[in-house]
Amino acid sequence: MSETYSTFGVIAGTPQDTKMGVDFIRKKGFEAVGVPAASSPEEQNMLQFLKPEILTRKVIAIIGDFQKQNIKNVMIYCNSLSATIDLELIRQECSAANILTPLQAYRNLASRYRKLMVWAANGMCLKTIEKILYENNPAIQIIGISMLPVINAIESLERPEDIVYKFNLTGLVKSFNPEGLVLGCTHLPYLKEKLEGNLSIPVIDPAEEMLKDVAFG
Numbered sequence: 001m002s003e004t005y006s007t008f009g010v011i012a013g014t015p016q017d018t019k020m021g022v023d024f025i026r027k028k029g030f031e032a033v034g035v036p037a038a039s040s041p042e043e044q045n046m047l048q049f050l051k052p053e054i055l056t057r058k059v060i061a062i063i064g065d066f067q068k069q070n071i072k073n074v075m076i077y078c079n080s081l082s083a084t085i086d087l088e089l090i091r092q093e094c095s096a097a098n099i100l101t102p103l104q105a106y107r108n109l110a111s112r113y114r115k116l117m118v119w120a121a122n123g124m125c126l127k128t129i130e131k132i133l134y135e136n137n138p139a140i141q142i143i144g145i146s147m148l149p150v151i152n153a154i155e156s157l158e159r160p161e162d163i164v165y166k167f168n169l170t171g172l173v174k175s176f177n178p179e180g181l182v183l184g185c186t187h188l189p190y191l192k193e194k195l196e197g198n199l200s201i202p203v204i205d206p207a208e209e210m211l212k213d214v215a216f217g
Contacts, residue, residue: 056086
């Protein structure tokens with residue numbers, strides 16, 4: 001396997017989830033270099049809702065820097081970032097890069113479930129995820145929730161068990177009885193082990209699905 005394909009460039013919304021993305025890639029046996037698109041969840045939200053064009057140009061510039069380092073695989077390790085930026089423009093301007101986003105995973109999930117609960121960082125991201133799921137399975141039932149206070153708690157590195165308890169996350173899932181829980185924000189796998197210990201349904205990390213689509217040269 002060449003160096004070009006064994007190293008990933010990771011882009012996420014904040015330094016914390018960028019680090020999570022880098023750690024995720026390294027645990028899979030690859031090297032990774034990470035660059036955040038914003039300095040905090042609040043700045044990320046502001047850019048996503050009010051200045052998506054600026055955010056798109058920032059991502060293009062980051063990918064350009066990766067390409068100068070001969071890094072061809074780029075993982076946008078952030079659901080809400082992927083839902084906001086102009087991916088078509090980015091792929092046009094960065095055509096030499098193999099760009100992966102979590103949004104690809106939802107097409108596969110739609111055919112496997114009849115009722116899903118989806119947790120996202122904000123409403124814009126949740127809307128995009130729901131649209132993909134409905135397009136690929138019009139009969140699917142979706143319980144969608146945006147969870148910025150939970151994301152902020154993860155950014156502060158509160159203990160997973162404390163976050164799950166404080167926001168009653170286990171009770172929230174059980175009250176709707178879904179077939180699966182989708183962690184529609186790349187901060188949320190921080191809670192995955194604790195959630196799996198308390199739930200009897202699959203807890204789905206789209207990043208795991210995303211890596212399956214990588215074609216190495």
